[in-house]
Every structure is written in C-alpha cells, then in structure tokens.
Amino acid sequence: MSEIQLVWPNKHVLLRASGETGYEWVEPNDCRLSDPLSFELLTAPGRQTRTNILAVGDGLDVLQALKSHTRVFNGGIRLVYIDPPFNTQVNFRQYLDTMNRSMWLSMMRERLMALRPLLADDASVWVHLDDAEVHRARMVMDEVFGENAFVASVVWQKKNSRDSRAAFSTNHDTILVYAPSGPKQWKTSRNLLVKDNALLLNRDNDPRGPWSDAPFTAPGYRRAQQYEIVTPTGQILRPPRGRSWYATEPTYRDLLADDRIWFPKGGDGSPRLKLFAHQLRGLVPFTVWGSTDTGTNDDAKRHLMELFPDHEVFDTPKPESLLERIIHIATNPGQLVVDIFGGSGTTAAVAHKMGRQWVVAERNAQTVLDFVLPRLKQVLDGTDTGGVTEATSWKGGGNFQVVHVTPRFGKLTGSYRPETIKRHLSALSVRRDRSAASELE
Ligand SMILES: C[S@@+](CC[C@H](N)C(=O)[O-])C[C@H]1O[C@@H](n2cnc3c(N)ncnc32)[C@H](O)[C@@H]1O
Numbered sequence: 001m002s003e004i005q006l007v008w009p010n011k012h013v014l015l016r017a018s019g020e021t022g023y024e025w026v027e028p029n030d031c032r033l034s035d036p037l038s039f040e041l042l043t044a045p046g047r048q049t050r051t052n053i054l055a056v057g058d059g060l061d062v063l064q065a066l067k068s069h070t071r072v073f074n075g076g077i078r079l080v081y082i083d084p085p086f087n088t089q090v091n092f093r094q095y096l097d098t099m100n101r102s103m104w105l106s107m108m109r110e111r112l113m114a115l116r117p118l119l120a121d122d123a124s125v126w127v128h129l130d131d132a133e134v135h136r137a138r139m140v141m142d143e144v145f146g147e148n149a150f151v152a153s154v155v156w157q158k159k160n161s162r163d164s165r166a167a168f169s170t171n172h173d174t175i176l177v178y179a180p181s182g183p184k185q186w187k188t189s190r191n192l193l194v195k196d197n198a199l200l201l202n203r204d205n206d207p208r209g210p211w212s213d214a215p216f217t218a219p220g221y222r223r224a225q226q227y228e229i230v231t232p233t234g235q236i237l238r239p240p241r242g243r244s245w246y247a248t249e250p251t252y253r254d255l256l257a258d259d260r261i262w263f264p265k266g267g268d269g270s271p272r273l274k275l276f277a278h279q280l281r282g283l284v285p286f287t288v289w290g291s292t293d294t295g296t297n298d299d300a301k302r303h304l305m306e307l308f309p310d311h312e313v314f315d316t317p318k319p320e321s322l323l324e325r326i327i328h329i330a331t332n333p334g335q336l337v338v339d340i341f342g343g344s345g346t347t348a349a350v351a352h353k354m355g356r357q358w359v360v361a362e363r364n365a366q367t368v369l370d371f372v373l374p375r376l377k378q379v380l381d382g383t384d385t386g387g388v389t390e391a392t393s394w395k396g397g398g399n400f401q402v403v404h405v406t407p408r409f410g411k412l413t414g415s416y417r418p419e420t421i422k423r424h425l426s427a428l429s430v431r432r433d434r435s436a437a438s439e440l441e
Pocket of ligand 1: 017057058059060083084085086094095314316317318319340341342343344345346347361362363364367
C-alpha cells in the first residue's frame, strides 16, 4: 500500500450502480448488498468450453455475477482494457459524462479492485483516459495495484485536426498500463511489435533476400572489440570514442566472409550489420503512439458509419487498430480479454478477430442493441470488412453468448429490461452453438 494516497469525500463508503445510469452510496453493512444479483442468460447455452460473453449491465455487477454463476474467469484474465467515461463534464448522445468527482473515483477504484483478484499472474490492466482525471486515476491505480505495478503511460494521438479556438489543441489521450507482476516480470511475457518487413531492402542483391541494417558498434570500451577495420575503399577505421565494435575481431572476420557486413557510401562508410527478416527481433513499443499506426477517433467513427450507414454515429469509439496493438502486446491467441465499459464493442470485435476469448460489459442497453450486437453479428458473419479485418486475415466465424445482469439498486425500464434484449436477439438471429454444456451453466 502506498504511503501517499489520494483522499476524497465518501472514499470509505461503497458506490453501487442504481437503475439505468445512476449510482448510489451504500454503507458497507447495508444488508441489500448480500442480495444475489439477478443474472439471466439470453442466448441458448453453448457447447464450447471457452465462451465469449457480452454482458448487458453495470461492469461491477457483471464481474460479481459472472464470478459466482460461471467459470469464465477461472483461467485468469490476461488483459483488461477499459475506456470508461472520462468525466469530461460533457454529455454524449449515448452516455452521461458528468459525474461528481468523488463518485467517479470510487466508481473506478471499486471496478479495479473487483478485477484485481481475477487477473492471471502475467496480466496487464490498461486504463484509457484524458486529462480530466488521468492524474487522479494514476494515484488510484497505485493504491489498487501498488506503485511498483506501473509499467507505462501511453500517449495516443487521437486526432489530426487542430482546434484553433482552444488554448492548446489537445490531440492525445493517455492509456495507463499496470502489471501486478511488475514491469520486469511482465516484460518477459509481453509481445514485441512486429517489424514491418516491407521496410527491408536488398541493396546488394543478396541471394538470401532483403535485409535491414544496424550499426556495427556497441556502447562502452571493451578491449577485445577495439581493432582496425579496413573499408573496401581502403580507409582504416577504429570504433568511435567511448564505443567498441559490435563483436570481437574473429567474429567480425566470419561475418565479413559470410557477406553480413555492409559498408555504406559506396564502400567508404562505417561498417553495418546486415539483418535478414528471420534475424530481426520485434520492436519494444514506444510510449507515444501516432495516428498513422493506431488510427484516430475519426477513423473509428468512419468504420462505424460503414457498418451502420443509417445510424447516428457512436460519439466516442476507439479505432480497431489501437485495440489490435494493445491486444497484440498483452495477450496470445486464446487468452482472455476483459472490457467492462464496452461502448460500441471495439474491444469485443478486435479480440474476436484476433482469436482471443473475451468478456465485454456495457451498461447502456440501447448502445448494445444499436451498436454492439449488430456489429458483432457482422464480425461473426464475416461481413465487417473494415477495421483490422484485413490485418488479421479475419474471414468470420466463432460465437458469443449474451447475459443480462440487473442491478440490485433502482429500477430498470424499457429497453434496459432483459425481455426487450431477448426480442432483439431473436430478430437479429445471432448464431448460436446449441450442442452442449458450457462455462455458463
Ligand atoms: C468511452 S465509451 C467506450 C467506447 C469504446 N471503447 C468503443 O470503442 O466504442 C464508455 C462506455 O462505457 C459505458 N458505461 C458507463 N458506465 C458504465 C458502467 N458502470 N458499466 C458498464 N458500462 C458503462 C457507457 O455507456 C459507454 O458506452
């Protein structure tokens, strides 16, 4: 537990979802807390042992209900990505973003605390925010996971256009990355970014194929790596001051004989090591992610407009390429990805296309009906050709189940009720595997 903590009013009281969009403070000894959560499976039970789940309900309620009714978390969550309301004090068409600050902090802390015991040993938790709350959220994450669990603060370039009316035209969000095992241990199981083989060149028609190159030097003074190298033009070179050659002289001679050393500037430049595709290590991710690699909010909106040409667009979607990078770094195929602020369903869609198991919760039933369900149906049917479909060679297939979790507090009306969602599901005819028992019984 960190010595320095953020304090806020009602920090020691619990906060629970109430009705469709509200929250209420609840004393820890409130007897209503022991009422079971009403959990309903809206699709037919499936046969598969590993199930993807779309849950309609408050994220905290969903975690608690799934934990007690299913085995879905038994193997441990490998990645949590959450993109909660940022508390910008602006309301969006699909959800309110004007919480009282204490409530927002308690809301976040309780969800992170509920996720913590469900994590696998090599899990990571990525929390996507902007400047409204990111500095406070980082203190909350220090408190929940420990300061030593902090891995990185990723700056994502969310837009390319400039707002000329603002003091600064903010064009980034921040994604806080924590790994309870600590960055050193987590590093041993995270994936590196794939090097773009299209950037390899074959400048000397090497029959082994195109190659990249790296300086043939290493930092520091090492006696065995201080010798003279003669370039093809006859120049005699020694390592730059304070550095050594990359390898000892016998190794250099072997590499030279194997045509693995390249001298630029027509044979006059310093030696470089040729690296073929199979020898290239992946890249350690930077903490600044540009829009060219990971897309923008507008790219995400354009994708949704392609999927739903007749709909008004979801206000705050994240691009599939951003999720693809996060899921690639943090998981391997088959591992469990969890998002408890599902929005338009980007995490579910990308995890599905990448062959990961997923659990996604979204509280707003209308968002589920308008976006998540029809989007996932297109992913399963193979008719969503946008986002990362091409990059992941996605052709369609797979399955998911839909559950509804009713909050303990407050009342639900209209489209928030399980019967309404069930009717929509049959109208959509979401494909189901009916053949046997699943994790959801
Ligand atoms: C910023 S959006 C997420 C956008 C999403 N990443 C995407 O790409 O579409 C936040 C979402 O969280 C949902 N939400 C807010 N409070 C929630 C809660 N307590 N439990 C579950 N979902 C919630 C909102 O309805 C909204 O759809």
